[in-house]
Amino acid sequence: MRTLRVDLADRGYPIHIGSGLLADPGLYRPHIAGRRVVIVSDSRVSALLGARVCGALADYQPLLLEFAPGEDSKTLDTYARLADQLIEGRFDRRVTLIALGGGVVGDMTGFLAASYHRGVDFIQVPTTLLAQVDSSVGGKTGLNRPGGKNLLGAFHQPRCVLIDTDTLKTLDQRELTAGLAEVIKYGLIADAEFLDWLERDMDALLGGDGPALTRAIYRSCEIKAAIVAADEREAGQRALLNLGHTFGHAIEAATGYGTWLHGEAVGLGMLMAARLSQRLGRLSADACGRVALLIQRAGLPTCLPPEIATDTLLGFMAGDKKVLDGRSRLVVLDAVGRAAIVEGVEPSLLATVIDAARAPLAA
């Protein structure tokens, strides 16, 4: 097992990465203050792993709550149903919630933990690559609304993140590929050498090679932990973690939540952000071509479906959380390994980038 730390003074926490961790009671125990735990999962993950986690937490009379898998479950309705189950069970403010699942489960459970009795402890046990490298670390929690993704939420840090790399064996190729989008993101925004390695070892990663995936998870979490420690509430550099996300969230909302996986939308979003960077004169054509090739090699989508209207995407992008005083704020690349925020990009330029994304990538 390897351990990293998110350094946030008294709210700091460990990220443990290794094989077989989710069944180890000793890894949960130091982070559980009360006598009861509630495990929140989706029905797919719960069927695969729920019994093992319940077994590890047997001393805490675990209750297992489930909801339907998929991004379209990340709603106020699901939240209300889960909250009512906690209220009916008379769980007090010393309950610890355990988020067992992918990004949807983590965001939902985190928001429940942030708000139940004005805040209770929670532990993240991410089971998808995407959740292991990104959404389980850093304390962003939230729900979607028809008007946009993650528009309701709170910052609420977990007590611990347990990344059991064995869970990756339960993923299908599509989910693995979607997670690789966020891994690529870290190389693009912060570490050119890591990106070189991803280019070299992409086939091993796509093939589910254990050591390669563990290396990708460790480096991604290391970069994320450092950024979150420096800027927990996204006053500055944490926004760089949103490379491709303004385009990506708009694609998810426009196609109907759950149609595209989050990582798929972020993959195409990063390609669009690279093209925007090139049009702004910040990124070379060669570097932009490299981004396109890597997104394609990872098996992520590289073009938009024709039925999504440009105005629809622009409308969702205008409602993005990063917009300030009506001015857009987007993450762009200055080079592979170096990102920046630009403000006030004209909608006409965004429309050009959207239209360019309709054409398939040249072979």
Ligand code: GLY
């Ligand atoms: N996923 C972006 C962040 O956690 O800030």
